[in-house]
Amino acid sequence: MTDRFKPLGETVGPLFAELEQRVAAHVELTERIRSALTGPEKDHVLSASCRGDTLVVLADSAAWCPQIRYAQAQLLAQLNGASEMQVTKVKVRVGRKPRDLT
Incomplete structure (x- = not known):
């Protein structure tokens, strides 16, 4: 009789490791964007990601979007x-800002 069931760590473990790497890269890119901005707009960047050759930056309000776009060349x-x-x-x-779960 063969064992049809594999240990959970064997099947899900690599998926969690890949997810952890993707999250770390996402956080690192967001921090690089914040450090590249010199004005107060850096405090309003929620996250950043790359989709192909396009950098997508999420701001916490529409008022800060033009300020961040203005720094595009930088x-x-x-x-x-x-x-x-x-x-x-x-x-x-x-x-959207993440909700406070407390």
Whole structure:
């Protein structure tokens, strides 16, 4: 009789490791975007991600989107100069702040 059931760590473990790496890369990119911005708009960046050659930045309100877009050249220069990532466009969207679960 063969064992049809595999241990949970054997099947789900690699998936969690991959998810952890993706989250770490997402957080690292968001911090790089915040550090590239010099004005008060850096405090209003919720997150950042790359979709192909497009950098997508989420701001906490529509009022800060133009300020972040204004810094597009600065963001592109810093990202393309400091890494292997080649970004050609920046899109700024309004995102939602995470709810406080306490």
